[in-house]
Amino acid sequence: MAPPTGSDRLLRGAVRHTAGTTVALFACSVAGAACSLAVPATAGRTLDLLLHQRPGAGTWLLCVAVLLTAEVLLETASVLLTQLTNARATAWIRTRALTGLLRTAPHRASAHSGGDVAARLCVNASDSGTAPAALATFVSSVLAPAGALVALALIDLRLALVFVAGLPLLLLLLRAFAHQSSDTVGRYQQAQGAVAARLAEALRGARTIAAADTVRREEERVLAPLEDMARHGTRMWLVHGRAVARSGVLLPLLTTAVVAVAGTGLASGELSVGALLAASRYAALAAGIGGIAAPLGTLVRARSAGRRTAELADLPAMPHGSAVLPADGTGGLELRGVGVVRDGVPLLTDVTLTVDGGSTVAVVGRSGAGKSTLAAVAGRLTDPDAGRVLLDGVDLAELPRAALRGATAYAFARPVLDGGPAATVGSAVAAGIGPGRGPATAAEIVRAATAAGADTFIRLLPRGYDTPLDEAPFSGGESQRLGLARAFIGAGRLMILDDAMSSLDTATERQVELALSTLPRPCTKLIVAHRVSTAARADRVVWLEAGRVRRYAPHHRLWEDPDYRAVFRAEAPTPADGAFPGAATEATAASAPHPPSKPTAVPAPAARPSRSAGHPAPEVLGAGE
Numbered sequence: 001m002a003p004p005t006g007s008d009r010l011l012r013g014a015v016r017h018t019a020g021t022t023v024a025l026f027a028c029s030v031a032g033a034a035c036s037l038a039v040p041a042t043a044g045r046t047l048d049l050l051l052h053q054r055p056g057a058g059t060w061l062l063c064v065a066v067l068l069t070a071e072v073l074l075e076t077a078s079v080l081l082t083q084l085t086n087a088r089a090t091a092w093i094r095t096r097a098l099t100g101l102l103r104t105a106p107h108r109a110s111a112h113s114g115g116d117v118a119a120r121l122c123v124n125a126s127d128s129g130t131a132p133a134a135l136a137t138f139v140s141s142v143l144a145p146a147g148a149l150v151a152l153a154l155i156d157l158r159l160a161l162v163f164v165a166g167l168p169l170l171l172l173l174l175r176a177f178a179h180q181s182s183d184t185v186g187r188y189q190q191a192q193g194a195v196a197a198r199l200a201e202a203l204r205g206a207r208t209i210a211a212a213d214t215v216r217r218e219e220e221r222v223l224a225p226l227e228d229m230a231r232h233g234t235r236m237w238l239v240h241g242r243a244v245a246r247s248g249v250l251l252p253l254l255t256t257a258v259v260a261v262a263g264t265g266l267a268s269g270e271l272s273v274g275a276l277l278a279a280s281r282y283a284a285l286a287a288g289i290g291g292i293a294a295p296l297g298t299l300v301r302a303r304s305a306g307r308r309t310a311e312l313a314d315l316p317a318m319p320h321g322s323a324v325l326p327a328d329g330t331g332g333l334e335l336r337g338v339g340v341v342r343d344g345v346p347l348l349t350d351v352t353l354t355v356d357g358g359s360t361v362a363v364v365g366r367s368g369a370g371k372s373t374l375a376a377v378a379g380r381l382t383d384p385d386a387g388r389v390l391l392d393g394v395d396l397a398e399l400p401r402a403a404l405r406g407a408t409a410y411a412f413a414r415p416v417l418d419g420g421p422a423a424t425v426g427s428a429v430a431a432g433i434g435p436g437r438g439p440a441t442a443a444e445i446v447r448a449a450t451a452a453g454a455d456t457f458i459r460l461l462p463r464g465y466d467t468p469l470d471e472a473p474f475s476g477g478e479s480q481r482l483g484l485a486r487a488f489i490g491a492g493r494l495m496i497l498d499d500a501m502s503s504l505d506t507a508t509e510r511q512v513e514l515a516l517s518t519l520p521r522p523c524t525k526l527i528v529a530h531r532v533s534t535a536a537r538a539d540r541v542v543w544l545e546a547g548r549v550r551r552y553a554p555h556h557r558l559w560e561d562p563d564y565r566a567v568f569r570a571e572a573p574t575p576a577d578g579a580f581p582g583a584a585t586e587a588t589a590a591s592a593p594h595p596p597s598k599p600t601a602v603p604a605p606a607a608r609p610s611r612s613a614g615h616p617a618p619e620v621l622g623a624g625e
Contacts, residue, residue: 006307006310006311007309007310009314010093010096010309010313011131011132011303014089014092014093014128014131014132015131015132017088021132022133024081025082025085025133025136026140028074028077028081029078029139029140030140030143031070031074032070032071032074033144033147034147035067035068035074036071036144037144037147037282037285038067039064039071040281040282041151041278042064043278044274044275044276044277044278045060045274046060046061047274047277051273081133082133085133085136089128089129089131089132090125090128090129093129093306093309097120097125097309097313098121099313100314101315104317104318105382105383107342107376107382113197113200113201114197115200115201117312119189119196120308121309121312123192123305124189124193124306124308124309127189127301128302130298130301131299134298135299137295138295141288141292142292144285145285145286145287145288147285148285149163149164151282152279152286155271155275155278156262156270156275156279158261159262162254162257162261163254163258163283185236185304187228188229188233188236190308191226191228191229191232192229193308194228195225195226195229198221198224202221202222254283254287255283255284255287258280259276259279259280259283262276262283319397320397320398320399320400320401321397321399322400323395323398323399324394324403325391325394325399325407325493326394329357329392330392331357331392331407331523332354332356332357332392332524333353333354333357333391334353334354334355334389334391335351335352335353335374335377335378335388335389336352336388336390337350337352337386337388338351338352338386338388339351339384339386339387340370340373340377340384341385347547348370348373348374348548349548350387351370351387351547352549353542353549357522357524358523359524359540360516360524360525360539361525361539362534362535362540362541362542362555363541363542363544364529364530364535364542364543364544364567365543369544369547371499371528371544372528374528374542374544375528378494378496379496380396380397391407391408392493406492407494408492408493408495409486409492409494409496410487410495410497410498411480411484411487411497411500412499413500414476414479414480415483415500417479417482417483423469424465424466424467425458425465425482426445426466428486429454429465429482430444430445431486432486432488433490440489445485447489448486448488448489449465449482452482452484452485452487452512453481453484453504453508453511457481476503477508479503480500480503480504481508484497484512488519491519491523493522493524495516495523495525496526496527497528498528499528499530500528501531501534502530509531509533509534513534513537531568535555539554540553541553543564543567
C-alpha cells in the first residue's frame, strides 16, 4: 500500500480538526436521507388509504407533513454546518501552511514567490478546506440512492433489477470524470498560481515599469498564463458538462424504465396506486446517484489544491534543541568549517572564524562573495550544509527557538515594518524585542529610535510614535533607521546588520556606529559593509572572496593590499545611485587609518545594497520573531 501523500495527510488533519462539525453534518445528512426515504412509502400508504376511504389516513398524512418538515430543517442545518466546516478547515489548513512557511529556512521559503504563496494560501487553501464537508456529503449522498434501490426491491424485485442494469454505465462515467477532472484541475491551479506570482512581481516593480514605459509588455507577461488557464478551464468544464449530460440522459431513462415496469404491475393488479407513487419516487431518489458527481468533483479539486498547499505545510522546519547559553557570555561567535551550497552552487566554503565577544566585525567583499549568506548563517536564519556555528560556545542548532531569537537581532537593507492593521510606528519598533523579555516600555522605544537616528522624524509625524504605520509613508533611509531601531531594542548577545546602513547619510551612519559602540550590555556586532568608513571603524574585517575568507584582520592592515582597496572601488556608486563616478570625499579618505598616497583614487563607497549570489537576505527581523 502506497504511503499517504502530503495532500492526503493535510486533508486528513483537516477532517480530524473539524471532527465535531463534520460528524454533525454527516448526522444531519444521514437523517435527511432517512426522511427522504421514508416520505415515498408514507405518501404511498396515505394515498391508498385515501382512495379506499379507510380510517387512519389523517394520521399518515400528518406523518408525511412531519417528515417533509424535518427534511427541510435538516437540509437547512446541513447547509449551515457545511459553511462552518469549510471555514474551520480552511483556517486550519492556512495556519498549517503559513506555519510551515515561517518555520523553514528562508532559502527554502524563497523558492516560492510571493504571488504563488498568496494563491496557495488563499485560493488553494479555500478549495482544500471544502474536503471534510464534501466527504460527509459524498457518503450521505450514496446512502439515499442505495436505500431507494433497496426500497424498490422490497416493492418489486423487477424494479430494482431494471435500475441496476444501467449502473455499470453510470460507474464508468463517474470514473472517467474523476480521472479527467483531477488532471485538468491540477493544471488549471498551476496556471492560476503563475498569474498570481507574475502579478506580485509586477506590483513590486511598479515604479520601474512606469519609468521604463513597459506597461504593455508587463501586461502581456503577467497575462501570458491566461491562455493555459482558459484551455484547462474550458476542458475542466467540458469534462464536467459531459458527465452531467451523459448521466442526465442515462438516469431519466432508468427512471422511466422503472416507472414503466411499475405501471405494468399496476395494470395487472400486482401493485397499488400508492405503490406506483412510491416506486416512481424511489426511482427518482435512486437516480440521485448521479448527484455524487458534485461532491466527487469537490473532493477532486480539494485534493489537487491540497497538494499545492501541502507543499508549504511540509517544508522542513529548522530543528531546535534545549541547550542554555552561559549567563556570563558576551556574544563570542565561532564558525568552524562552515559551508553553504544552494542549487549546486557553493556560496560559502570552509569558513572558519572566531569573533571575540563584544567586538565589531565588518564583512566586506564584492557582490556575490557570500556576505549575506555569512550573515544569515551567523544568526541561524539558515543552517550550513557543513560545519558548525557557535555562540558563547553553544551550537546555534542546539538552542531553543526563543533563546536563539532572544540572543540575536537582525537589521536589513529593506526591513518589513508591517505589524497588522493596528500597528503604530512605536509598536513596529517594539516588535524587535526578544522573546522572554516582556513588552518594551515607551522609554526603551524612544531610546532605540534615538540610537538609530529615527526619533527626529518620528516626532514630526502627526501622532508621533502612535501614528499608524499605514499613515506614515517612509523613505528608504527612514525605513532603514526604523529597522535599526528594532535591532537596537532587541539587541542581545549578537547583532547582525546586513547592509542595514546603505541608505543612511554619513552623519546618521556615524551616529548609529557611536550608538553601537555604547550599547548598555555586551553585544557582538557583525556588519555587512560597503563603505570604507564602516570597515575602518570595525575592530576587525572579514574579507570574503568567492565564498571563502581571504583574510581576517584589522582594516588598516588589509588596506595595504591593493586587491582589498579594489573591493571598494568595485562597489563605487554610479550615476544611477545618485552619486558621480570618482566623487571621493575627504571624510572617506580620512577614515582609513593608513590612507593611500592618492586618496582620490578611492571613490565614495556604494549606497546601494548588495546581495550574495543565490541567497538574498530575508527581510525579517530576527529578534522580533
